[in-house]
Amino acid sequence: MHHHDLSQPDYGTGQKKLGIYVFGFITCSILTLISFWAVMSETFAKNDILIIIFISAIIQFIVQVVCFLRLNTQTEQGRMNVMSLLFTGVILVAVIAGSLWIMWNLAYFMAH
Amino acid sequence: MHNAATIAHDHEQHHHHDGDSTDVFGFWLYILTDCILFGCLFATFIVLNDPSMHGPALKSYLDLHDILIETFLLLVSNLTFCLAILSIYKSKLFRAQLWLVLTFILGASFVYMEVTEFAHIAHEGFSWATSGQASSFFTLVGTHGLHVSFGLLWILVMIVQLPILKITHITKRRMTYLGLFWNFLDIVWIFVFTIVYLMGGI
Numbered sequence: 001m002h003h004h005d006l007s008q009p010d011y012g013t014g015q016k017k018l019g020i021y022v023f024g025f026i027t028c029s030i031l032t033l034i035s036f037w038a039v040m041s042e043t044f045a046k047n048d049i050l051i052i053i054f055i056s057a058i059i060q061f062i063v064q065v066v067c068f069l070r071l072n073t074q075t076e077q078g079r080m081n082v083m084s085l086l087f088t089g090v091i092l093v094a095v096i097a098g099s100l101w102i103m104w105n106l107a108y109f110m111a112h
Numbered sequence: 113m114h115n116a117a118t119i120a121h122d123h124e125q126h127h128h129h130d131g132d133s134t135d136v137f138g139f140w141l142y143i144l145t146d147c148i149l150f151g152c153l154f155a156t157f158i159v160l161n162d163p164s165m166h167g168p169a170l171k172s173y174l175d176l177h178d179i180l181i182e183t184f185l186l187l188v189s190n191l192t193f194c195l196a197i198l199s200i201y202k203s204k205l206f207r208a209q210l211w212l213v214l215t216f217i218l219g220a221s222f223v224y225m226e227v228t229e230f231a232h233i234a235h236e237g238f239s240w241a242t243s244g245q246a247s248s249f250f251t252l253v254g255t256h257g258l259h260v261s262f263g264l265l266w267i268l269v270m271i272v273q274l275p276i277l278k279i280t281h282i283t284k285r286r287m288t289y290l291g292l293f294w295n296f297l298d299i300v301w302i303f304v305f306t307i308v309y310l311m312g313g314i
Contacts, residue, residue, distance in 0.1 A: 011136035011288050016201050021194040028187055032305075036180050039310045049314050057306040061299060068190060068295040077133050081140050088144040092151040099155035107162070 011077065015070075024067025031056045031063075132285045139289050143296050146259075150300050153255060154307060157248040161312070167243035170312045173233040179309045182225050183301065186260075189218035190298045193291060200287050203279050209271055215294070216267045219260055226257045253308060256300055263294055 038044060038052040065071050071085065072078045161170075196211035230250070234240070240250045270290055277283050 011133055011285070016194075016198050018195075018198060021191060021198075025187065025191045029184070032180075032183055032187065035306065035310055036176060036183075039313050040176055046314055050311070053306050053310050057302050060302045064190075064295065064299050064302070068194060068298070069292065077137060080137060084141060084144055088147050091148055095148065095151050096155045096158075099159060103159045107164075 020067050020070075024063050027063045027067075028060050031060045132281065135285065136288055136292075139292060143292055146296070147300075150252075150255070150303075153248070153252040154303065157252045157308065160244040160248040165243075165245060167245055168238055170238065170245065170249060170308075173236055173238045174309065174313060176309065176313050178225060178229060179305055182222050183305050185218050185222040185225070186298050186301050189215045189222070190295060192218065193294050197287055197291055200279055200284060205274060205279055208279075209274055212267055212271045212274075216264060216271070219264045219267065223257060223261055223264065226253070230254070249308065253304060256297065256304055259297055259300075263290070263297060266290055266293070 035053045035056045038049050038056075044052070065085075071082055073082055192211050192215045196208045196215060199205075199208035199211060230253075238246055240247055267290065270286065273286075274283060
């Protein structure tokens with residue numbers, strides 16, 4: 001709490017710095033262009049394209065969370081934000097992976 | 113006497129700060145529940161868009177160039193919003209308003225392009241009622257578009273209330289809410305364009 005500037009509350013969303021925003025913006029722009037180029041150029045195999053666009057999406061997600069949402073573990077509130085995000089991640093994995101697992105199983109047993 | 117007043121003032125600020133932090137945490141929890149809503153819609157979309165499904169494919173109705181432009185509209189609006197927040201923290205009210213207006217224009221262009229695209233592909237024969245694939249597509253992308261539209265309304269309210277309320281801890285807190293919401297929408301869009309448009313376009 002002591003190294004915390006009270007006149008500039010950050011609400012657990014980190015300090016506001018132009019450089020970080022610009023870095024996040026440029027990184028996301030490049031990754032977006034790579035994703036679209038991989039699909040539109042039609043030079044890669046289907047599996048390679050899937051790998052490229054998913055890795056690109058995951059990096060973009062991390063960059064946006066760190067550079068724009070400014071999630072951090074520097075303050076107590078920052079840690080609470082990160083923990084609740086991780087918990088939401090657990091629920092999302094259960095919902096999405098669970099749905100896909102059930103439906104693919106269903107399709108498999110209806111076809112065989 | 114002077115000391116007592118200072119302490120009281122510090123205490124006041126501290127109190128505001130703690131209360132605001134709790135409020136912002138509550139808003140963050142709302143954002144996370146919204147994530148779960150989108151997670152359910154994504155799960156539905158992926159299940160219904162299995163390649164073995166019958167019905168018209170989304171691919172033949174899409175122009176990825178438009179999607180790329182939409183993506184950049186949202187990404188740039190994200191940056192301009194962050195610049196508005198920076199201006200607020202430097203107590204430059206007019207500049208903050210200008211950045212917000214720019215954010216609004218970019219977001220509105222995004223919604224306009226999306227609605228035009230929806231109308232176009234529905235006219236071409238890929239409408240809400242065509243198939244389960246089409247329904248899940250319109251529900252997922254439409255829910256995101258609706259969120260952006262509400263965000264736009266909120267930005268307008270912010271532009272109007274900033275000169276009235278001036279830059280106080282209240283407006284800073286409200287800008288923090290709006291910033292979380294607007295950045296969250298761009299994060300959801302990363303997965304929309306990757307899973308819906310790029311995977312659909314391969």
